[in-house]
Amino acid sequence: MTDQSPTPAELLAARYGSDPGFDPPQWNQTLTTLLQHRSVRRWLDRPVSEDTIRTIVAAAQSASTSSNKQIVSVVAVRDAEQKRALAEVGGPRQAAHISTAPVVLVWLIDTSRIRASVERARREKPVIEYTAAEYLDEVLVGACDVGINAQNAVIAARSLGLGTCFLGSLRNDAERVGEIIGAPEHVVPFVGLEIGYADPEEPAGVKPRIPQGAYLHWDRYDADAATDVGEYDRILADYFAQYDQPGSWSAGLVSRVGPKAVKVAKRHLLRGVFERAGFSLK
């Protein structure tokens, strides 16, 4: 998104908020695109063309699919009324960027093709069943494959000069999202992805991540290294201070996993949503 391309060392230093302690043996434009990622939450009033969305979705479909199940579908929401309705589900902190995003991709865990194949096969062999739908793993496969598909969309969008923002908050009320997009019974909206042209005035940058030493382990997991994030707390506090925001990573974590956060986001109701959609989660 800039004309002056930063060096790999600069990109890595921004990503970790410190020297990562290694030199990449090779570099390319795709790595620059990946490393420069940030979420965009302020949009220019500029539409995204239908063929641009199709191109991004072709990239999403090009990703791996667990057991070739192709358990993912997506609805591209551009209608203003529908976006306002999605913004209501997202809640007050997300509403402004949801309703103003040129397009919101709603990613679905979609077993309709599996169910149709099983139904057809049962006509000849009534013993055939969709047993996988009874177990937790099927929903986890859906969640992971949505992540894999949607991330390809993120990278494709960014390579085309567009910004994105994930919306886990659509799971605050997945059934309401299903109504908004007309999803049938067995299709569960899992995550949203806003796409548009970033407002260059947005006060946000590349947010540092935990040190690579906490994230990456060699052959065996190192429990001490995994939780060695005290310095990171300071790095992230400095990052937030740049944008006049208070807080540290640890404090944010604690508030986001407590009883109040769960209830506000209605995540205690999500199991029922999946059960009603035909997943037994055994």
Added chain:
Amino acid sequence: MTDQSPTPAELLAARYGSDPGFDPPQWNQTLTTLLQHRSVRRWLDRPVSEDTIRTIVAAAQSASTSSNKQIVSVVAVRDAEQKRALAEVGGPRQAAHISTAPVVLVWLIDTSRIRASVERARREKPVIEYTAAEYLDEVLVGACDVGINAQNAVIAARSLGLGTCFLGSLRNDAERVGEIIGAPEHVVPFVGLEIGYADPEEPAGVKPRIPQGAYLHWDRYDADAATDVGEYDRILADYFAQYDQPGSWSAGLVSRVGPKAVKVAKRHLLRGVFERAGFSLK
């Protein structure tokens, strides 16, 4: 991976096995990398350097993270003995490519940093709790974020001339995988990712996906379009025939979701694995 870059129209035609019916308004090398994706299951005997792995992991960490929880870690397994042990978990059909892959990244749903932060905060305020761990959503967030992180690793690897293969089969026995990599109680291995240099002799190509009309919907989900995959069954049968493999997509789906497939892959035991790791899945 080839010197002669195919055109966007050629890439899209290969991805869908037919004309997708639109022209991308822009194109770039990153989109070529995304569209050319295929899984690699035959490796050259050529190592992947430590700094190359670090570069790929920096790309993985650059992806979005749900509520900035950073709930993912990864173990890079290069030890031959450990790879053989992972190959046993993967099962007979996957064992050869798991044990010969130069590196297997084992992606983890890792709540250890969240738990450590909550524990620290509880010393001052004993009312603080990790309530999110009691609900299904926390595991879904982990699965989705693993997918998002790992897919960035896939794209980074491919941009560097490397191939990859996802291994959902590590969930055949996630607890055994945890032993192999020394994962503590609350850390759950979720998916593997082989990385290496592809053997150019491997008989495999870009596998076509369901038509974009079944996958992508505009504003409202179209249930008829979603299951309109009869022509795709023929396209995929033709693809398999090129590699002397029988079968159609529907037939494959039905066999992969039935009672036998679930039991062989031991997915009926996975809920217990998560429960023992501290997730109540309410």
